[in-house]
Amino acid sequence: TLLSHDCVPRKWHTEGRYGSRTHRVNAKIGLPLLKCPQTLHWMVSVLSGNENATGKNAGNSLYIASTKHKDEDSKESLLELLRTPGVELIYKKPILSNRIPVVEPFDSTIHPERKPENFESKMLDFLRKIDVRVEECEVSKKRKWNLQDSVATTPCSFTFCELFAGIGGFGVALEALGGKCVFASEIYEPSRRIYRDNLDTSALPDGGSIAGDIWSVDSKDIPHHDILVGGFPCQPFSTLGNQPGLKDDKKYSGRINGIDDSVLRDSKKGGGRGQLFSQIVRVLKDCQPSAFLLENVPGLIVTDNGNSLQTILLSLEEVGYKVTHEVCSSRGLTSQSRKRLYIVGIRQAAKKNESSKFCSNCSPTSFQFPFMPDLGLRAIDVLHTEKELNDFSAASVPFDLVQNISENEGELTPVSVFQLSDAQMMQLRFRSKKWKPAKLAWHDKSIDTIDSHYGVTVGKGNSQLVPCPAPHHPRRFTPRECARIMGFSDSFVLGTSRTKRSRNEWREKGNRSAFESYIKEQYQMLGNAVCPAVIAVIVGAIIAQCPSIVNSIDCVDCIDWVDRGLWAGIEIALDSLAPAKLHVVLRRLIRFYQEQKESEIKAVAPQCK
Incomplete structure (x- = not known):
């Protein structure tokens, strides 16, 4: 009763x-x-x-x-x-x-054996400086401190090409390091719009144009660049599917909304998703950048008993690169436990024939994946506050998409439109074998991996949900929460780039269906993105191994690129937190590293005696 x-x-x-x-x-x-x-x-x-x-x-x-x-x-x-x-x-x-x-603490530090000397002391100084900047913004009642404050003063020091760019996760990281994008390719129009809204496209060919189908791009049209980055489609290798691997002949990735049918029909080469990596190899062979960084799912390692990965690695080595790969988790730098396979290549000619004037900070040795700290971020650090849950703009939902729903379903809030219906909750409780309340995004837990299928089959237990106060059902993450989980700041624009014409078309679809279509599109793009904080740390270590990039940078003091990538990654990670939680997280980290520093001092004292 x-x-x-x-x-x-x-x-x-x-x-x-x-x-x-x-x-x-x-x-x-x-x-x-x-x-x-x-x-x-x-x-x-x-x-x-x-x-x-x-x-x-x-x-x-x-x-x-x-x-x-x-x-x-x-x-x-x-x-x-x-x-x-x-x-x-x-x-x-x-x-x-x-x-x-x-709950036993879990250390998500990557390669702790490569931790820089005096890291705890440097981290304390770094956190205190950011804390002061945050307090100054709060006192002056200005906008929230964000990474753009630092990026705006970062000089251009290298160029990059971004293939399968998506919404620009690689670009966010590389721009924070001082990179300038000279070529970008992405077939999905909604992703291209978000890319243009957030990243610097002034140096792209044809007046800032983002290329579409990579099969139709001539290598001669791609400008010279120092680093190539890209996350080639992961669906052929994902454990969520059948893993057809290199034999996957599908012509598109994910949903086809926003991809012109003529693009799919008129593709010159006609290759499917499984062969798209060959276009990366083609560009590397023809353009010969100093290095590359590729990202994909860990399932690539076991697809076709490992033969798919070996074929890809061999192809990359044949065009002149020393290739290294490793699976890294984003858990240390985001609130999400997201494991991805990263493939790094350094051009051999860059080490053998080019000038190698390096300081001790940038000696060309074989590439090693760098140290990444564990910031201990959890769900509470990125989820909306109650105040934000009363504002559709804070949830990155255009209000015009919910106006028609309000007319039929009464007064709406971001909470109500993302909550499960009674039918979905019944299906979740009595028909799903996967779902358990323990899998919810409780405030003190790390969040599960956000993929491109998030929110599609909620009733089957395939999507992690956020618990709500009784008697409400759990809810889905909002697009803004998904962006924070992936490591994008609140200054990264979502949901406002749709044209007037397409908005009118979506209104004609109907009330709830138009809203759901839009939200699932956001989930798809964010689920396919990369984590900028992790990318920044890895790219910093890559540049340190590239003589042609290091020697071309005109600076008085040689930059420690490993160190620069590390701090850029940490700053991106902190910038992605909920604004109301940033100050709390900073104080928590300051206390933690203060204790770490004191414990090290105590450990050294007996040895001195």
Whole structure:
């Protein structure tokens, strides 16, 4: 009866994560009830016989603004329970559950053996400087501090070419390091629009034009560049599919919305997704950049018993590159546990024939994947605050897409439009074998990998959800939350680049369907993106191995590129947090590294004696 009236929380509610603890009250057993209009206020008013009465303490912590109307039969069942001898309502402060497990800390540091000397001291100084800048922005009531403050003063020091660019995850990282994009290719028009809205396209050919189908691009039209980057389509190698590998002959990646059918029909070469890596090899062979960085799913390692990866590595080596690969997780620099395969190539001629005037910071040795710290970021650091959940612009949802829904479904908030329906929740609970409340994005947990299929089959348990206060169902991440999870800052524009014509076309689709189409498009693009913070750290280490890039940079003091990439990656990671949480995270990290520094001092002291 209490469950049917939403009087007690379930395990998928924020109040019921560890179950409801029973209380001993004057030789009786008490069960905590929810303090919301659906419980105390309604129950007190029913018992008092006055539907308009207000309970003594019923309004102390109301989270929910709406009330659920009960019919007479429903009301009678609750009255019958409450009038049972021995049952009474009392006001008592609840006690927390004693079943809260102790979570063992997990260190997500990558290559701790390569940690720079005095890293803790440098990290403390770095965090304190950012903390001061954040406080200055808060005092002056200016916009939130963000990475653009630093990028704007970073001089151009190298050029890069971005293939399969998506929304520009590589570009965000490389621009933060001082790179300038001279060529970009992306077939999906919505991704191209977001790329143009956020990245510098002034140096691209044809007045800043982003190329479409890479099969149709002549290598002669690609300007000289120092580094080639790209995340070639991962669907042929993903464990979420059948892993056809290099034999995948599909002509498009993901959904075809936004890809002109004529582009698919008129492709000169006619190759499918599985052969797209060959276009990277073609550009590397013809343009001979100093280095490259490619990204794909770890499933590539096991596709076709490893033969697909070996074929790709051999092809890259045959065009003159020393190739290294490694699987790295973004867990240390984002709130997401996202493992990806990174493939790095350094041109051999760059080491053998070109000048190798290096300082000690940039000696050309075989490439090693660099150290990446664990910032301990969790879901609470990127999820919306209650204030943001009342603003569609904060969730990166154009309000015109929900106006028509409001006319049919009543007043809407970002919470309500992203919450599961009753039908989806029933399917999740009784038909899905994958889903468990423990898989929700609880505030103290790392978030699961966001992929391009996020939000498509919610009822089957394939998408991680955010717990909500009772009696609400869990909700999906908003596009802005997905962007933060991937490592993009709030200054990265989402959802406002759609043209007027296409918006009108989407309105004609219908109320809810137009909104869902738009949201799934955002999920797809973000799920296909790369994590800029991780890219920045790796690219810094790559540049340190490239004499042609290092020697071409006109600077008085040689730049320690490994160090520059590390700090750029950390700054990008901090910039991607929810603005309201940044100050809290900075103070948490400052305390942590202060303790680390003190423990090292104590460890060294006995040795000195």
